[in-house]
Amino acid sequence: MVSAENSWRYGILPSGVPGVRPGKALILGAGVVGTNAARVAFGIGMDVIVLNRGSEKLQKIDELYRGSVKTLPLTESTITREIVDADMVIGQYLYREEKHRCSSHGT
Numbered sequence: 001m002v003s004a005e006n007s008w009r010y011g012i013l014p015s016g017v018p019g020v021r022p023g024k025a026l027i028l029g030a031g032v033v034g035t036n037a038a039r040v041a042f043g044i045g046m047d048v049i050v051l052n053r054g055s056e057k058l059q060k061i062d063e064l065y066r067g068s069v070k071t072l073p074l075t076e077s078t079i080t081r082e083i084v085d086a087d088m089v090i091g092q093y094l095y096r097e098e099k100h101r102c103s104s105h106g107t
Contacts, residue, residue, distance in 0.1 A: 012087045012088075014041070014044050014045065014046045014087075014088075015044050015045030015046065016045065021047070022045050022046050022047055023046045023047070023087035023088060024046065024047045024048075024049070024085060024086050024087050024088070025037070025038075025041035025046045025047070025048045025049070025086070025087070025088045025089075025090065026049050026051070026082050026083055026086035026088065026089045026090070027041070027048065027049065027050045027051065027090050027091070028051055028074065028079070028089065028090065028091030028092075029050075029051070029052055029074070029091055029092060030050050030051075030052035030054075030057035030058055030060075030061055030071075031057070031092070033090070033091075033092040034050060034052070034090070034091070034092070035057075035061070037090040038050050038061065038065075038069055041088070041090075042065060042068065042069055046087075046088070047070075048065075048068075048069045048070065049069070049070040049071075049072065049082055049086075050069060050070070050071050050072075051071075051072050051073065051074035051075075051078055051079065051082070052071070052073070052074050053073070053074045055073070058071040058072075058073075059071075
């Protein structure tokens, strides 16, 4: 484990070099943000894992990258297992505020 005091000494080369594994990107979600993050991470040579709740988007990623990007269902156990050795974690949270209808009645 790297302590905060000397973490500046260590780094990850995302694409790796001969004899050194590339960095691992864990993408949470296969929506617009996740798909684009996977595209960039894959493009620079990282090992990419995409987690998503629905299987339809994961299937599209499988087809697009021909199995070069690992896809898994997004569950607590897969996050716990995959995050351990991830060098980068990318995700998005969409907050939808409910809109309330207001009506005023004149007297």
